[in-house]
Amino acid sequence: MNGTTRLxxxxxxxxxxxxxxxxxxxxxxxxxxxxxxxxxxxxxNAVVVFDDTGELLPDGRVIAPHRPFAITT
Known part of the structure; x- marks a missing residue:
């Protein structure tokens, strides 16, 4: 066991x-x-969501922020 708890x-x-x-x-x-x-x-469902649209999944994997980019002119 590595000392972490899996949700x-x-x-x-x-x-x-x-x-x-x-x-x-x-x-x-x-x-x-x-x-x-x-x-x-x-x-x-034990997912942690962040305001920047990133996520932390219950198994420890990270989903990078996926907020759409602003369009600049």
């Missing part, structure tokens, strides 16, 4: 169930702990 893919217990962390619709899960003052929220 379940989806601890969701309500109906209908939220999309799992591995689903393309993972960001549609309900917020269970919002911290807008810190710029992040924990979703029901």
């Amino acid at each position: 379940p893919d989806s601890p969701c217990t309500h109906t209908p169930r939220c999309p799992s962390a591995s689903s393309p619709a993972a960001e549609a899960a309900r917020v269970v702990a919002g911290h807008p003052e810190q710029g992040w929220s924990l979703l029901c």
